[in-house]
Amino acid sequence: MSSLPSITSAASSIVTLYRAPWVVPVCSPVIKDGAVAVSNGRILAVGRNCLLQAQFVNAEIKNYQGVLLPGLVNAHIHLELSAFTDIAPPASGQSFCDWIRSLLQVRQQGHLEPAELARVAGETLQQQHATGVGLLLDIGNVLPSTSASLVTFLLELLGPTGKAEEQVLARLAALPDTVAATAHAPYSTTAGIMTALKHRADRLGHVFSLHVAESADEIELLGSGHGCFRAFLEERDAWDHRFPVPTLESPGTVEYLDHLGLLAANLLCVHCVHVSEKEVQLLAAHNCKVCLCPGSNRFLGSGIAPVELMLRHGLLPAIGTDSAASNVELDLWREMQILHEDHSQVSAALILSMATIGGAQAIGRDHDFGTLAPGRKAMLLNVDSPALQEAQDGGQLLDILTGSGRPESIGWIEETAEIGS
Ligand SMILES: [Zn+2]
Numbered sequence: 001m002s003s004l005p006s007i008t009s010a011a012s013s014i015v016t017l018y019r020a021p022w023v024v025p026v027c028s029p030v031i032k033d034g035a036v037a038v039s040n041g042r043i044l045a046v047g048r049n050c051l052l053q054a055q056f057v058n059a060e061i062k063n064y065q066g067v068l069l070p071g072l073v074n075a076h077i078h079l080e081l082s083a084f085t086d087i088a089p090p091a092s093g094q095s096f097c098d099w100i101r102s103l104l105q106v107r108q109q110g111h112l113e114p115a116e117l118a119r120v121a122g123e124t125l126q127q128q129h130a131t132g133v134g135l136l137l138d139i140g141n142v143l144p145s146t147s148a149s150l151v152t153f154l155l156e157l158l159g160p161t162g163k164a165e166e167q168v169l170a171r172l173a174a175l176p177d178t179v180a181a182t183a184h185a186p187y188s189t190t191a192g193i194m195t196a197l198k199h200r201a202d203r204l205g206h207v208f209s210l211h212v213a214e215s216a217d218e219i220e221l222l223g224s225g226h227g228c229f230r231a232f233l234e235e236r237d238a239w240d241h242r243f244p245v246p247t248l249e250s251p252g253t254v255e256y257l258d259h260l261g262l263l264a265a266n267l268l269c270v271h272c273v274h275v276s277e278k279e280v281q282l283l284a285a286h287n288c289k290v291c292l293c294p295g296s297n298r299f300l301g302s303g304i305a306p307v308e309l310m311l312r313h314g315l316l317p318a319i320g321t322d323s324a325a326s327n328v329e330l331d332l333w334r335e336m337q338i339l340h341e342d343h344s345q346v347s348a349a350l351i352l353s354m355a356t357i358g359g360a361q362a363i364g365r366d367h368d369f370g371t372l373a374p375g376r377k378a379m380l381l382n383v384d385s386p387a388l389q390e391a392q393d394g395g396q397l398l399d400i401l402t403g404s405g406r407p408e409s410i411g412w413i414e415e416t417a418e419i420g421s
Contacts, residue, residue, distance in 0.1 A: 013039040015059040018380060018413055019049050022388075022397055024069040026356050027371035030394030035061075036068055038378040046372045066384025066409065067401065069352075070372050071134020072332045073359025075291040076209070076270045076320025079151075080140040082124040083117055084325040089299050096215035097228035099300055103325050118145055124330060125151065132410045133332055134379045137268075137291075137320070137363045139209060143179065152363050154209055157193060158184035160238040165190045172196060177204055185211035186253055187218050187229045190242065191260050198262050207364055208262075209291075212269035213253040215302050219274050223251025254279035263288055268362050270320065271296075272310070273303045280306065284313040289362040292354070294338040295329070296322035307343045311350065318362035319355050333406035340403040348398035355402075380413035 016038050023034030025046050035052040037044040037059060045052055053061070087102050125148060128136060138144075138153045147153070155175075159168040169192070175181060183189045183197045194210070201208035213219065220227035225244040233239040248255050254275055257263055263286035270291045275283075283290060292305050310317055319339070321330040332355055339351050360370030368377045385407040391397040401407075 015039045015044060015056045017049075017052055017056055017059040017061045018064060018068060019061055020064040020066060020068045020382065022067040022391070022394075023372065024067055024352070024394075024398070024401070025372040026070055026353055027373050030397055032394070034068070036372055036378070036380060038380075041378055043372060043374055043376050043378050045374055062413075064382045064413075066382060066388055066407075067397065068372070068413075069381050069383065069401075070356045070370055070376075071379040071381045071412070072132045072355050073318065073363065073365075073370065074128060074133045074136045074321055074330075074332055075268070075318035075359040075362045076293055076322055077124075077128070077136055077138055077330065078140060078323035078325075079121040079124055079136075079138045079144070080117060080142055081323035081325045082330075083112055083120040084323070087325045089326075090301060095228040096217050096300060096302065097232040099326070100232065114142075122146070124324070128330065129412075130410070131331060131333065131406060132381050132383065134381070134412075135359065135363065135365060135369055137207065137209065137359075139182065152180070152207070152365075154180050154182040154207065156184050157181055157197060158189040159193050160188050160190065160233055160236075160242075161240045162190070164238070165192045168193050169196055172200065180204065180206040182207070182209045185214070185218070186256055187221055187233075194257075194262060195260060198264075198267070201266060202264075206266070207268050207289075207362070208264075208266050209268040209270060210257075212257070212272055213274040213279075214271035214297075215300075216274050218253055219251050222248065222253060222256055250276070250278075252276055252279050254282050258282050258286075265289075266364065268318075270322075271302070271305065272317075273297055273305045275306065277306075277309055277313075280309050280313050280315065283310075284315050288315075290315055290317040291320045291359075291362055292317045292339070293320045293322040293327075293335075294342060295331075295335050296320075296326040298338060299327050304342050307339065308345055311346065316350075316358045316361065317354050318359040320359075331406055336402040337405050348395070348402040351402045352398060378413070382409075382411045382413060383407040384409040 017035045019035040023031040033049045035049040036046050090099050136151050138151050139156045157168050159165050183194045198208050217228045221229040221243050265287040268289045272290050319335050336351050357370035360366040387400045
């Protein structure tokens with residue numbers, strides 16, 4: 001059981017005890033017949049039901065079936081791409097660049113009105129919340145017309161040439177500080193733009209998220225200056241001989257970012273499929289954050305991120321769905337299931353940690369969210385299914401939670417419902 005609150009704080013406010021057959025705090029072992037004591041939207045204590053009832057004798061008790069756990073965190077999504085569900089993955093003989101061509105073509109055709117794109121984005125956000133996602137990091141090229149308290153939005157900027165850099169830096173200088181901005185990827189964004197955005201993120205205290213080492217083609221570009229990205233940039237008249245990067249000891253996106261001085265605790269490296277052990281060590285040494293997108297990587301045939309290596313070096317990745325343009329389903333439960341399939345040596349407890357506290361750390365909100373622990377906000381999720389009801393112990397429960405896909409029943413505890421409003 002967690003530490004006792006002071007007598008005065010417990011006595012001076014209304015306490016509710018949320019009780020369920022299973023409580024999964026994430027930061028501590030699974031509790032059978034557990035409870036969470038909540039007051040004023042904050043968690044006071046987490047522990048066995050009998051102990052908490054003795055501690056909080058005047059508490060209102062609310063009983064739930066199944067499991068109580070912290071809300072999930074989707075650390076990488078592009079809500080504005082939610083309508084683009086018809087883009088096929090690269091066929092045999094095609095590359096990652098062919099998928100980007102298809103996406104750009106569909107976006108530039110502009111068949112869908114901005115209002116329709118916004119409507120579908122809003123629907124997707126509602127679906128995310130309804131399926132247990134309590135926080136999202138949303139990356140977009142267009143400022144959303146509405147904001148939601150569960151969404152952290154980053155405006156994504158990019159420009160592959162010196163000329164584009166001038167324009168982007170001018171736009172950045174005019175951008176109000178209320179808009180958090182970030183960069184797309186090293187292959188699409190000059191070092192000057194990435195550095196300016198990183199410095200701005202440092203000044204404003206927000207996350208600097210970047211697509212990193214998603215495809216092997218990116219490493220080829222950095223190392224040799226050739227491959228599909230060169231052709232892609234040349235056909236857009238955007239090749240200005242920035243690659244290969246001559247100062248790299250070995251070609252790698254993280255090494256490139258290190259060379260630019262961008263590795264830091266507020267850097268969120270999304271994908272990290274093609275990273276060496278030395279690069280994983282670099283990420284860990286700088287306390288960088290990593291976001292895995294296993295469903296998107298599978299869809300695009302990008303490869304499988306070295307998750308075991310990351311864990312061995314002390315990194316706890318977050319998990320993201322990426323967008324509807326590169327994933328068949330935007331479902332964090334499915335992402336956990338894919339991690340199970342791809343990494344049989346990684347425990348269910350660690351996979352659930354990635355989908356909760358790993359995500360909260362990645363987006364800089366772990367002081368409030370990601371675990372059920374005293375002092376945290378009571379973002380409590382209640383899930384249930386016939387399979388979960390059959391669990392004999394905490395280990396089985398975690399295996400079912402993370403390895404079986406979305407539970408049949410998902411609901412938010414009433415006290416925290418406004419988080420998704
Ligand atoms: Zn993405």
